[in-house]
Amino acid sequence: MAGNALRVCVQTFWTPKAGNRPDEYEDAFWPQEPVLERAGARFRCAVADGATESSFSAAWADLLVREFSARQPSLTRFFGALPSLRQAWLHRVTAQPLPWYAEDKVRQGAFASFLGLTLEKAGPKSRRFASWSAVAVGDSCLFQVRDGCLIAAFPLTRSEQFNSRPYLIGTAATNEEQLHAHLARARGPCEPGDTFYLLTDAIACWLLRLHEEQAAGDALAGIDSQEAFEALVQEQRAVRDAEGRPWLKNDDVTLLRVNLGR
């Protein structure tokens, strides 16, 4: 076993909705580097998907992933920090005077799904290599792949679950009990060579559907560059199913891949 450090390699890929500009992309992810290698006892990363209907949701999604990944608070502290994150959001979006409709949008608030992953090296006395734990609100999803096989999906496990409107973390002061009722948590062991994908809803739904209908294992294994990622997204948005719907819904798409070193 390779010492006490967990070696991870993270790759990030993103693209806005077809027809939108890159600055209109409303997902967020952390780390932000296209490729990052890290070694340590613990590693964190996250994706968030700002809701299309709200304004300034990209800023909100960004605050959530930064707080979780860069500052690495405990989960209790992370959720305890929401009121100050909400203040930070309000401060950021009202820094300039706003027209009447934007004021209205600020009052309605911004919303985002959130998925955070923590990887931890097991202690020296443990027989395990490492473990993962994840927290999610909404429909951004985590997938664990081992030897080309999908072995865990969280929090959604079937493509038809993407139809309903998910509960999202909002900037308006909410009933914290309600938020906790919609919070999903999971954990499990991981092995050297495992791959984790953190995906926003459109591509998560696509991956689950491929898995269900074509028993595809790791359909994203071949993505090794931003160009390859964009080509796949473009191609899959154009492919229609029997009902005439695109295989990949036109939405912002984010893919964060974490490979565990052997």
Place this chain on the structure above:
Amino acid sequence: MPYTAEISRTNPSCFLFLIDQSGSMEDPIPASPDADGPAPASGRTKAEGVADAINRLLQNLVIKCAKSEGVRDYYYVGVLGYGGKVSPAFSGALAGKELAPISEIADQPARVEERSKKVDDGAGGLVEQTVKFPVWFDPIANGGTPMCQALNSARAILTEWLGQHPGCFPPIVINITDGESTDGDPTQAAQAVQNLASDDGNVLLFNLHLSSQSARPIEFPDSEAGLPDKFAQLLFRLSSPLPEYMRSIAQQEGFAATQDTRGFVFNADMVSVIRFLDIGTRPSNLR
């Protein structure tokens, strides 16, 4: 499949409102019939009630299209008044415009009024809050009901629009009236509007009839059978069936919409006007 085109800035859609501005719109809004006896009259005229409903709808539409960077032109919107004359009915800087992109509407209300609104105080009570109420359209009531002329103008405006936006989600025309046409049978003019089409389907024409008496509204009927008179039956026939996505919105709102359900309300009170406008303008596929 029709009525599935994506509504985007490169492929926007269009709403056109035809507003009856005849003299009878000066009449007060009748009280809604209620199980507990007649409700008190509101003291407002039908023209004022419709103006409020249209202004609120425009406000909601702007907010729906507002994003962090500004308002996205998902829609072009027109308001055509018909009474003493048939003409575009925006007030202020947009006066005379047949159709305006929603971003222009957002930036150019005739004025922004302040109105008070009762909101939940979070402790089981209500508090009064001042809200901004942008106004684009003012109440007018005089003259007859030249519905044929209004429908002909709508056809001309939309023919030009469709020439420029052949692949758009089909325009939706909502005609709000409190009485019978005074310039002839509107059947042909209405059909000519409904015969216009984009690659994604025919133009939808919905009719919203305002009550002059305190009568229960008939919302989203699916046959002429239960309608009280020839005029109601005529308006039913002039109304387009709801496309599938809108049927499911109507069902979510508690209406028993069937394949034959049409976009039509007879004897509408203000509650059903607002509900109808909400259902009729909710987007199917906004990017």
